[in-house]
Amino acid sequence: MANLPILRIGKHTPKYPIVQGGMGVKISGSRLAGAVAASGGVGTIASVGLACDHPLFDGANYFDINEIAMGEAVKAAREAAPAGVLAVNCMTALTDYDRQVRSACAAGVDIIVSGAGLPMKLPEYVKDFPDVAIVPIVSSVKAADLIVRKWGKQYGRLPDAIVVETPLYAGGHLGATKMENVTDMAFSLEAVVPDLVKYIDGTLKADIPVIAAGGIWDRADIDRALEFGARGVQMGTRFVCTVECDADDRFKQAYIDASPDDVVVIMSPVGIPGRALRNSFVEKYMSGQVESKPCMAACLSHCEYLKSRSTFCIAQALVDAYQGDLETGLFFAGSNVVKCGKLDTVAGIFGELVG
């Protein structure tokens, strides 16, 4: 087992180069993120839908309550890990993206991680918070280059790290616009990470750590990602089956029960593929029957459901999954879900990963 490298993200250095990926809606809330940060990794709160079960949410004040819930979530995670490194994952595709970024920064988070589109204006939203590091999620060198060029030209700023997430294995929305790209080896970590490192070292001549995500489960996976040139990893699925994960126990049980046939990739109402577990809701959707609860809050800047009612309200389906509703919920999961055999603790996982 090689020594783990130091992962410095802007002004923040976690004890271990292990980032827990943001998982919405509320799968990675303050409890999971706080526990990961306390164990020496980067704990990440997913910003999407934080208002959904907040006592002040009345159905019409979603965006205002999101801001309040963000402040509360960051505060709770910080209390669990006063000296830990905390991130908030804000998806570019959200209607209140800028507000979410600003409220996370105001609440004292260390890092903003942004994917689900290219976070072209992120430096503008964090400009009043010089200690906050900014980290885009990409699936290709081309996407990284577009961000780097825009940030450099317009804001004179480089990313503090870059997450490369491969659509081959990751859970949730995937960095591929077309279904056929999901299994394209051109988007594998072994293809993209070395090329991105070469681009950063050779073309940019900069010091930007690359973090590999998608399909990382154990120490051997981490060591392999480091061999490709990554300086850290981001893991999602592995952290779901933990006592500390914020989801309902039935969400975790669905992971424990999952077999390879249960892992499917669907076209999401956001217009990109997403990896999830097969259940009756997903089966109906895949066979062309559209059943949806009403739109929760117009939370996405591009939503097929809002436009044409031809799909479903993904926010509501993800909230239902977080609350453990096996009939109406959309259970996002990475392909490693089949390896979840029991409930772990975050400290137990770290003990295994860092030896």
Ligand SMILES: Cc1cc2nc3c(=O)[nH]c(=O)nc-3n(C[C@H](O)[C@H](O)[C@H](O)COP(=O)(O)O)c2cc1C
């Ligand atoms: C249940 C679930 C929800 C997710 N939600 C988000 C999200 O809100 N934003 C995001 O950028 N990535 C999201 N992801 C992706 C993870 O942050 C992570 O990058 C990915 O799952 C890594 O792959 P792995 O699950 O194989 O470890 C989600 C993943 C899962 C499993």
